[in-house]
Amino acid sequence: MGRYTFTLPDIGEGIAEAEIVAWHVKVGDTVEEDGRLADMMTDKATVEMESPVSGVVVEVAGEAGDVIAIGSALVVIEVEGAGNETAAPAPKAAVVEERIEVETPDAGDVERVEAATRPAPAREPEPQIRPEPVEVREAPSASAKVLASPAVRKRAKDLGIDLVEVRSAEDGRLRHADLDAFLAYNAGGGFQPAGGKRADEQVRVIGLRRRIAENMAASKRNIPHFAYVEEFDVTALEETRAQLNEGRGDRPKLTMLPFLITAICKLLPKYPMLNAHYDDEAGVVTRYGSVHLGIAAQTPAGLMVPVIRDAQGRNLWQLAAEITRLAQAARDGAAKSSELSGSTITVTSLGPMGGVATTPVINRPEVAIIGPNRIVERPMFVKDATGAERIEKRKIMNISMSCDHRVVDGWDAASFAQDLKKLIEAPALILAG
Incomplete structure (x- = not known):
């Protein structure tokens, strides 16, 4: 021996x-x-x-x-x-094959990879990080009919989850994301009804969660952030999106993101200071000609940023397909290292849970990050062709920006946001040229 x-x-x-x-x-x-x-x-x-x-x-x-x-x-x-x-x-x-879920609007359209199928290690596992519970609507009563697709029902049955105990984060219809949130909140303690008392636990910060903690701390410590929030009327854009989706055939479903990314790419040549990296040690700002756009994605382990290479050269359908591909690759654990690094500017979206406004943390060494928020319906004053005002129900979305004040001036951020507003509120301009 x-x-x-x-x-x-x-x-x-x-x-x-x-x-x-x-x-x-x-x-x-x-x-x-x-x-x-x-x-x-x-x-x-x-x-x-x-x-x-x-x-x-x-x-x-x-x-x-x-x-x-x-x-x-x-x-x-x-x-x-x-x-x-x-x-x-x-x-x-x-x-390693990693199970990752990318948070994108309408991500449920992508067939999910089953979670929790990895064999347990032979030794006692480290405690898993438990995300904070999401503020969502109350679960339906036991006598109420739970709205869920057959795929969601099958997955819940396989996992031994009673759908009555799961709360919906959107419109009362349960989705895979709701099951994921339920699993994450109840990790290590078995499935418990809402309000059940849980024991205190200490969780060691390791792996991806530690990397995230280190990167976020370095970003806030080294970058003087400033935030800018503007209100966008997305009524016309949502109508355009619905019309395009009706005739999409076998092409991927368009979400808000491809429109937003296209508009951002149209504007960045005018605002090159936003599509940049700042090497503060060397004192050098690199302004990029191509847009390698990061999509901040929430995973069971923590935040990751898959990158759409040369986003400026892709049309709406190509962007939608690439977002879908990156989402699937992340879920399958097939995303390459090159697909998770090298972004020049980042978009972060929480979809329907996006809140009224956010102050996202910059993905260092980038100098700007853009965060679309939740779409809400609101009565607004609008003018007709004659200039007369009337009240209409409109779809409104706030878009938040965080910028590195060492590189980006407040005037630059505000000007960019106003030009972005013009494109978003007149979607024909996004599609033209």
């Missing part, structure tokens, strides 16, 4: 260390060649470590949340034969 020391391999891209996100083995477990050992997170991606040998695990390097240097021992395995006292074959690394 001998011992094989598995060292953390060079994952590439100049990475010097990686964080242990999860263990798939513990001391005493038998592992087969190519069997999963641990998930390691770098600044770019989560990578799965596989064993190059078969044997029994006798040592592990640390716990989830610990940071391990490249080349240091990760796992020691007792093997038949001499082990690797003199040399070790190159260990393998494979990209």
